[in-house]
Amino acid sequence: MNTPIIDFVREYQEREGTRFHMPGHKGHVFFGWEPFDITEIPGADVLHQGRGIIWESERNAAGLFGTGGTFYSTEGSTHCIKAMLGALCMERGGRERGDGRSWLLAARNIHRSMVDACALLDLDVRFLWGESPGSLCSHVISAEQLEGVLCQAGEKPLAVYVTSPDYLGQQEDIGALSCICHREGIPLVVDNAHGAYLHFLEEKCHPMDLGAAMCCDSAHKTLPALTGAAYLHVHPRYGQRFLAYVRQAMLLFGSTSPSYLTLQSLDYCNAYLSQDYPERLKETVARAGEWKRMFAEAGGRVLPSEPLKIVIETAGFGYSGREIGAEMRAYGMECEYEDQAFVVLMVTPENTAKDWERLHEWGENTRMLRCRREGMPVSVGGRLRSRQVMSIREAAFAKSEMVPAERAAGRVCAAETVSCPPAVPIAICGEEISREMVEEFRKFGIKEVSVVL
Ligand SMILES: Cc1ncc(COP(=O)(O)O)c(C=O)c1O
Known part of the structure; x- marks a missing residue:
């Protein structure tokens, strides 16, 4: 697969021309990456407004993910979430409206960027409280639950919004939810920040494979991309309806100075994903599965989760996730997330044999299993309820x-x-x-x- 953004920047950098343009480092090396850090000069295209190298690279990504359109962001899923909700509002704006306020139906475990988007766009949210392993992070809703709420709702929501996978690796049944939404004519919007890789599993289960209308993926969370690299995907079935609005909304919320380092890393991902990534991913999934099995056999507790997360429940052994996170640190490992009850590790094919050795060594020696204490309650926010008194x-x-x-x-x-x-x-x-x-x-x-x- 070609890499038009990388090729352009390399060629420009090799020309060694004088840079009378931003950024102020002028390509001089302070850290090492400056020669490749350019701005929107002629030939470099304009994010979301051009028909040049960025557009070409986005089309490569759309082909790889099988979407009706894929947009790059250098400002994370945070930007894409605002743009997805912005696009919904723009689309609604063109139609006749009743007097009711626009609202979204969302599973409660939303990321804060969704609330920020609602504040900016003046959207209300009705929450669905789903099945939870006892954590604020997870609320898995059922198809029946969604059907029941939609059936009772007078005015239909602008969209149904779910976060899947969530921080504890729990996944919604996107296939079932999207069937219901499609039947009702309501777009299903998915915060898939943690699941860019799902399209490359043997059994593909990315929201675009399962019929969601739109989703965001933080490429930087699970793919070898720089922090901030993200995709906004639109399903082919919804292209006609949303593509133009998404483009407009990406501009509305985005910076006019996208990082070309981040754009190059998204461009690079296309080449990476089109090579042997599915096989390497399969090996990593097997390795993680094997570790989880061994740890469970040794008496540990691991939540069933999406394959690239290892979610260790610590509270039942009398330890907080934070204590166990600190223990792991002493083995030279840093986890993704720790709270009162859980430790979450995120793995990818880029983890080395040494990383896995360390994890095995910790698993064999952890005091959580050797020196078990009286269990603590697992619940951290899983059973909250709320009352909205103001928009x-x-x-x-x-x-x-x-x-x-x-x-x-x-x-x-x-x-x-x-x-x-x-x-x-x-x-x-x-x-x-x-x-x-x-x-x-x-x-x-x-x-x-x-x-x-
Ligand atoms: C579920 C979820 N959604 C959205 C985001 C925002 O993603 P980004 O950091 O790419 O802006 C995060 C970040 O951790 C997240 O966990």
Whole structure:
């Protein structure tokens, strides 16, 4: 597969011309990457507005993922999520509307960027609370649940929105949900930030394979791409309806100075994915599966999850995820996420034999199994409920003050309150803060909360 962005930048850099353009480093080496860090000069195309090398590279990506259109972002899924919701609003804007406010139906385990998008676009959200392993991060909703809610809803939502896979590697049944949504004429929008690789598994299960209307993938989370590299994909069935709006919305929320280093790494991913990636991915999936099996046989607990995550439940052994994360650090490993009950590791084909050796060594020696304590409750935010008393936008732009978290009960949340990672809000703008939420703030170490004055 060709790499038009990489080729252009290499050729430009080899010319050794004088750079009377941005960036200010002029290609001189301070760290090493500066010669390849250019801006939108003639020939370099313009992100989302051109028909040159970026457009060509995006078309390569669309072909690889089998989409109706794929857009690059150098500002992560955070940017793509805003653009997806922006595109929904633009499409709605062109049609006759009743008096009702536009709303989204979303599984509760949203990333904070979705709430930010709703604040900017003045969208309401009705939440679906699904099956959870006892964590804020996961809310798997069933097809029956979705059908029931849609059946009772008078005015239809602008879209159904789910996060899958989530931070604990739990996956929604995108195939079943998209069938229902398609039948109802409602787009299914998926935050697939953690699942770019799913299209390359033997059994493909990327949202684009399963009928979602749109999704975002953080390429940087599971593929060998620089931080910030992300895709926004539109399903071929929804191309006609959304492609032009998505392009417009990417511009609305994006920077006019996209990083060409990040664009090159997305360009590189096309070549990488089109070579032996599926075989290498298969090997890694097998390796992770084998480790999980061995660890479970040794008495450990691993949640069933998407294949590139290893989700270790620690609370049942009397240890917090944070304690076990610290233990792993002593073995030279840094995990992706740790909380009161879980440790999450993310693996890819780029993990080396040494990385796996370390993990095996830790698994054989961890005090969690050798020196088991009395179990602690697993629940970290999985069973919260909320009451929206003000719109997200009203609360986000209201006058506010910071108060100590333990005194926030009964107040209205002004800025979504998250611990990051996982950046899944405990309280969302406009919600009344309950005693249960205050308890979750404590568990996640949140000391102060922004509330409406
Ligand atoms: C579920 C989920 N969605 C969206 C995002 C935002 O992605 P990005 O960091 O690529 O902007 C994250 C980031 O961790 C995430 O976990």
